[in-house]
Amino acid sequence: MKMPLIYLVLTTGLFLSIFPYLWMVLSSFKVSGEIFTRFWPSKLTLSNYAFILQGGTGQERNFVGSIVNSLIITIIPTISVVFFGMLTAYALRRLKVRGYRYFENIIIYQMLFPGVLFLIPLFLMMRDWGMINNYSGMILRYLIDPWAIFIYIQFFKTIPESLLEAARIDGASEIKIITRIMLPLSKTTTAIVILFTFMARWGEFLWPLIVNKNYDKMPLSVLLALFTKGEYKTYPGVQMAGATLLTLPIVVLFLVFRRYFEEGISFTGLKG
Amino acid sequence: MKKTLVVLMVLVLVMALAGVGQLATTTIEFWTAPNPFQEAFWSEVVKEWNNTHPDQQIKWQVIPAGNSSEEVILTALATGTGPDLSTNIFTGFAAQLIENDFLVPFNQFEGFEELLKARSMANIVKNGWGYNGNYYVLPLYTNPMAYWWNKDILDELGVDVPRTYGDVLNLGAMYNDPSKQKYTLLVRYEPAWWDRWFDFCLSYQANSGGKPYWDGERVLFNDEHGLKYMEFINQLFRKKYAPLESFQDPLQKGIVLGSIEGPWNITYTQEVYPEFNYIIGPPLVPDDYPLDQPVHTFADTKGMVMLTKNKQKQVVAWNFIKWYYSDVRHDVKWLEMTNMLPSREDVLARKEFAEYLSANPQLAEYAKLLPYAVPPALNSKTIELQTKLNEVLWEPVIYGKKTPPKALNDAEKELNKIIKQ
Amino acid sequence: MRNNLVGRKRATQKNLVGYLFCSPFIFFTLVMWIYPFLWGIIISFKKWNLISPRQTWVWFNNYLGVLKDPLLWLMVRNSIYFMVVFITLTTITSLGLALLIKQIPKKYAGFYITGFLLSYVSSGVAYSMVFNLLFAGDGLVNNFLKTVGLKVDWFINPRIAMASIALIVCWKFTGYYGLFFLAGLNNINPTLYEAAVIDGANAWQRFIKITVPLLNATFVMIIVFATITSFNLFTEPYMITNGGPMNATRTMMLEIYHRVFALLQAGYGSALAVVSAIITFAFVWGFRKLIERDDLYDA
Numbered sequence: 001m002k003m004p005l006i007y008l009v010l011t012t013g014l015f016l017s018i019f020p021y022l023w024m025v026l027s028s029f030k031v032s033g034e035i036f037t038r039f040w041p042s043k044l045t046l047s048n049y050a051f052i053l054q055g056g057t058g059q060e061r062n063f064v065g066s067i068v069n070s071l072i073i074t075i076i077p078t079i080s081v082v083f084f085g086m087l088t089a090y091a092l093r094r095l096k097v098r099g100y101r102y103f104e105n106i107i108i109y110q111m112l113f114p115g116v117l118f119l120i121p122l123f124l125m126m127r128d129w130g131m132i133n134n135y136s137g138m139i140l141r142y143l144i145d146p147w148a149i150f151i152y153i154q155f156f157k158t159i160p161e162s163l164l165e166a167a168r169i170d171g172a173s174e175i176k177i178i179t180r181i182m183l184p185l186s187k188t189t190t191a192i193v194i195l196f197t198f199m200a201r202w203g204e205f206l207w208p209l210i211v212n213k214n215y216d217k218m219p220l221s222v223l224l225a226l227f228t229k230g231e232y233k234t235y236p237g238v239q240m241a242g243a244t245l246l247t248l249p250i251v252v253l254f255l256v257f258r259r260y261f262e263e264g265i266s267f268t269g270l271k272g
Numbered sequence: 273m274k275k276t277l278v279v280l281m282v283l284v285l286v287m288a289l290a291g292v293g294q295l296a297t298t299t300i301e302f303w304t305a306p307n308p309f310q311e312a313f314w315s316e317v318v319k320e321w322n323n324t325h326p327d328q329q330i331k332w333q334v335i336p337a338g339n340s341s342e343e344v345i346l347t348a349l350a351t352g353t354g355p356d357l358s359t360n361i362f363t364g365f366a367a368q369l370i371e372n373d374f375l376v377p378f379n380q381f382e383g384f385e386e387l388l389k390a391r392s393m394a395n396i397v398k399n400g401w402g403y404n405g406n407y408y409v410l411p412l413y414t415n416p417m418a419y420w421w422n423k424d425i426l427d428e429l430g431v432d433v434p435r436t437y438g439d440v441l442n443l444g445a446m447y448n449d450p451s452k453q454k455y456t457l458l459v460r461y462e463p464a465w466w467d468r469w470f471d472f473c474l475s476y477q478a479n480s481g482g483k484p485y486w487d488g489e490r491v492l493f494n495d496e497h498g499l500k501y502m503e504f505i506n507q508l509f510r511k512k513y514a515p516l517e518s519f520q521d522p523l524q525k526g527i528v529l530g531s532i533e534g535p536w537n538i539t540y541t542q543e544v545y546p547e548f549n550y551i552i553g554p555p556l557v558p559d560d561y562p563l564d565q566p567v568h569t570f571a572d573t574k575g576m577v578m579l580t581k582n583k584q585k586q587v588v589a590w591n592f593i594k595w596y597y598s599d600v601r602h603d604v605k606w607l608e609m610t611n612m613l614p615s616r617e618d619v620l621a622r623k624e625f626a627e628y629l630s631a632n633p634q635l636a637e638y639a640k641l642l643p644y645a646v647p648p649a650l651n652s653k654t655i656e657l658q659t660k661l662n663e664v665l666w667e668p669v670i671y672g673k674k675t676p677p678k679a680l681n682d683a684e685k686e687l688n689k690i691i692k693q
Numbered sequence: 694m695r696n697n698l699v700g701r702k703r704a705t706q707k708n709l710v711g712y713l714f715c716s717p718f719i720f721f722t723l724v725m726w727i728y729p730f731l732w733g734i735i736i737s738f739k740k741w742n743l744i745s746p747r748q749t750w751v752w753f754n755n756y757l758g759v760l761k762d763p764l765l766w767l768m769v770r771n772s773i774y775f776m777v778v779f780i781t782l783t784t785i786t787s788l789g790l791a792l793l794i795k796q797i798p799k800k801y802a803g804f805y806i807t808g809f810l811l812s813y814v815s816s817g818v819a820y821s822m823v824f825n826l827l828f829a830g831d832g833l834v835n836n837f838l839k840t841v842g843l844k845v846d847w848f849i850n851p852r853i854a855m856a857s858i859a860l861i862v863c864w865k866f867t868g869y870y871g872l873f874f875l876a877g878l879n880n881i882n883p884t885l886y887e888a889a890v891i892d893g894a895n896a897w898q899r900f901i902k903i904t905v906p907l908l909n910a911t912f913v914m915i916i917v918f919a920t921i922t923s924f925n926l927f928t929e930p931y932m933i934t935n936g937g938p939m940n941a942t943r944t945m946m947l948e949i950y951h952r953v954f955a956l957l958q959a960g961y962g963s964a965l966a967v968v969s970a971i972i973t974f975a976f977v978w979g980f981r982k983l984i985e986r987d988d989l990y991d992a
Contacts, residue, residue, distance in 0.1 A: 006793050013790065014808045017868065021811065023833065024823045036520065036831050088718040097711030110726060114970040116925060116946060120736060120953055120963050121729035132351040144721040174710050203816025205928045210954065213336050213348050221818045225932060226336055228822055236520065236826050243819040250814045258807050262872065343955040350743040350957060372744055463937030517830030517846050656956060667939045671851060
């Protein structure tokens with residue numbers, strides 16, 4: 001194919017690909033009459049954002065609070081997944097504890113296991129443990145992610161043992177080896193783990209929908225969905241303002257981490 | 273110095289308040305319907321109560337409804353995080369809750385009969401809100417449903433407001449043109465179970481003179497009344513007189529000529545479409561429906577229930593209920609803020625309401641339908657039944673997969689199975 | 694001798710530390726995987742409304758109910774429909790994207806990759822809301838199509854509603870899968886192509902005989918993932934169609950949610966979850982049998 005043609009196809013595709021975003025952001029600044037009729041707004045308004053940030057009619061929809069909630073139920077699992085992912089992978093792949101191959105098989109099974117099987121019993125467990133309507137209920141099941149362990153294992157395979165032996169001879173403890181040697185070496189892998197975990201938890205919908213019905217603890221994704229499906233069906237501008245708020249943080253995070261994303265993708269495997 | 277003083281004073285105040293709070297405050301959890309107007313209303317009412325009753329506090333929140341309030345309340349109850357007091361409960365759902373032993377009967381409390389009289393709702397409650405001789409729900413509002421018609425276009429066409437199915441089909445024949453986004457009647461095709469209240473259930477009640485479409489034992493809708501309506505629906509969709517696509521406010525934008533609406537849409541329409549002229553009319557009926565007979569309609573009516581088993585909380589909840597229901601000011605305020613009609617027998621008679629209604633002619637049209645407004649048929653499996661109704665009757669007819677008689681027969685069979693389970 | 698002893702001591706110590714490091718994971722696996730897994734199976738043999746203390750054993754009754762319900766087969770059909778449309782569309786768009794990007798200089802490639810990946814990071818709730826409005830009857834897309842005399846009832850026509858959902862999910866994944874295909878392409882040894890050119894193979898032959906077989910691992914990965922996605926679909930139909938029209942977008946996930954949390958039928962819901970997991974596994978296994986190849990030319 002000729003070069004100009006390639007660029008033309010790619011640019012058209014790119015336009016189609018980001019068009020929904022573009023429309024979403026533009027619509028969030030439009031007055032409601034123009035959302036369906038015009039592409040470029042004739043005038044910009046902040047009223048949709050004001051509406052959403054002041055909580056609609058002013059009482060219960062605390063969107064600002066829900067952003068904080070989303071951050072809480074996103075950041076804690078992200079840190080935990082990285083920490084335990086590295087720790088477990090190190091023990092299995094570098095220390096090669098007895099039976100590590102069994103463990104690795106278990107991890108692969110866990111990754112492939114359909115989550116639907118766990119939905120109901122996990123919900124009942126949260127109920128019996130009194131974790132309905134609070135953060136722990138939303139967080140607990142996500143503190144360790146077999147996928148993260150798996151990709152750390154993949155990465156740790158590539159690190160030469162001699163490097164670790166040298167450190168051990170110098171008297172470094174295993175914890176020190178992890179923090180001083182493994183962590184700096186696995187920057188790309190860690191970036192990938194952070195990015196994917198953050199994305200998954202930030203956009204999580206079904207689980208917090210089930211285990212939390214309290215507005216004060218509700219993450220943005222759930223609040224926005226209830227808001228859209230329920231009583232505010234007729235406010236498309238406000239919906240788009242909410243969708244923009246929901247999308248923005250991950251877009252920023254992605255742009256920050258995109259270098260690692262492309263680098264890491266080739267060996268990390270797939271993640272939903 | 274001044275600053276320190278202020279800080280000190282605030283501290284003392286906070287501590288004093290906290291002290292009072294610790295004395296003997298009982299707090300109950302109160303949930304209300306997810307509707308912007310009701311939300312604003314309850315916010316004010318609860319504030320008023322809390323300010324005047326420091327030892328009996330109400331923690332209020334809107335039911336976090338996604339698919340439906342019923343679903344949310346059920347899961348909350350299943351997890352022990354449900355409310356102590358809740359609004360937005362219709363009879364069938366109340367029955368479901370009673371069967372699972374969640375509700376507290378109100379008639380065991382002192383002053384129950386007096387309260388019914390004070391709010392002028394004794395007849396309403398006794399005829400339709402009882403369950404095995406007990407009363408678990410106190411109705412808040414009764415919204416008769418009505419048809420809205422686009423006045424300007426009807427005038428332009430020189431047509432009267434349609435009364436029968438035949439009128440609508442004639443209107444469609446002269447006006448309808450999907451290629452220009454001109455449709456005749458809006459019929460909701462969405463699969464939400466409660467949507468069927470406002471079309472199938474409503475029309476069955478209209479055609480049958482207010483009879484229920486099922487009871488606790490079996491399905492009753494498979495007769496000429498049900499059939500005439502479903503034939504009409506079939507015609508509408510086969511001729512494309514009803515749009516099978518989603519529009520934002522199609523009636524107000526002149527995409528359809530008529531639609532079934534609740535009174536809660538009056539305010540919204542006024543705000544967003546101030547230019548829109550419409551006429552409010554009773555439900556459509558079959559062509560052979562006698563002219564001199566009144567037409568019944570469906571009443572969207574919801575009430576308040578008490579769920580707490582804690583005696584202390586029950587006292588607070590009951591005090592709040594007495595305070596709320598016995599004061600006519602609350603109902604007046606309700607009417608003004610939500611544009612929904614309170615469930616009282618004196619709405620048309622009492623002057624506080626009459627004043628508001630005469631200033632709001634559209635709502636007055638709804639109030640006129642009150643004597644003929646029939647609440648939903650009582651069955652504790654309403655949600656399951658209407659989900660199935662949708663699947664075996666409504667959608668197959670709309671999408672032309674089944675003839676109306678076949679769909680009605682199938683629906684009767686399937687729904688009876690659920691009732692008998 | 695001494696060395697050996699030290700070695701053994703080191704090994705024991707390593708094991709101790711290792712198990713210490715592993716213990717959170719082991720504990721987590723026991724509590725969050727094995728225990729709920731067994732419990733889920735047990736519930737599926739019971740009749741229970743989540744609330745009452747009474748749980749009755751009904752053994753295979755729930756399973757019989759699930760298998761006898763025509764809705765199950767409709768849901769499986771819906772998922773297969775989704776899978777076919779989604780896999781076809783995404784393979785075309787993402788492989789096409791990768792092939793094109795492979796041909797442009799690296800410094801520009803980064804820009805395009807980043808742009809195409811932006812759609813991948815959007816969350817289900819947000820993009821469902823956006824597409825629901827974009828694809829409405831009087832929405833922007835239909836207004837545009839109207840200018841060329843077309844109109845599509847994206848989410849309303851029961852025949853195409855599931856395809857429309859597949860389309861928007863494809864929008865999300867094109868860039869992401871494209872990246873995998875690109876990685877796969879970069880792993881192919883260029884000398885293979887050179888040899889093929891010398892043998893007189895044209896571009897199409899090279900694509901079919903070299904590129905496609907050598908991307909086998911990528912294909913397998915993507916198809917397995919697409920299969921799991923289609924059986925677990927929840928957010929998009931929940932937000933946009935609620936399973937309608939005519940149950941055309943009803944998925945097993947939606948039904949499980951509805952059964953358990955709206956009708957409180959925990960036993961039935963669990964049985965459906967087990968059946969759904971088995972069906973998913975069967976499809977994944979079948980696909981791998983069908984397309985996975987281990988023994989190809991060394992890339």
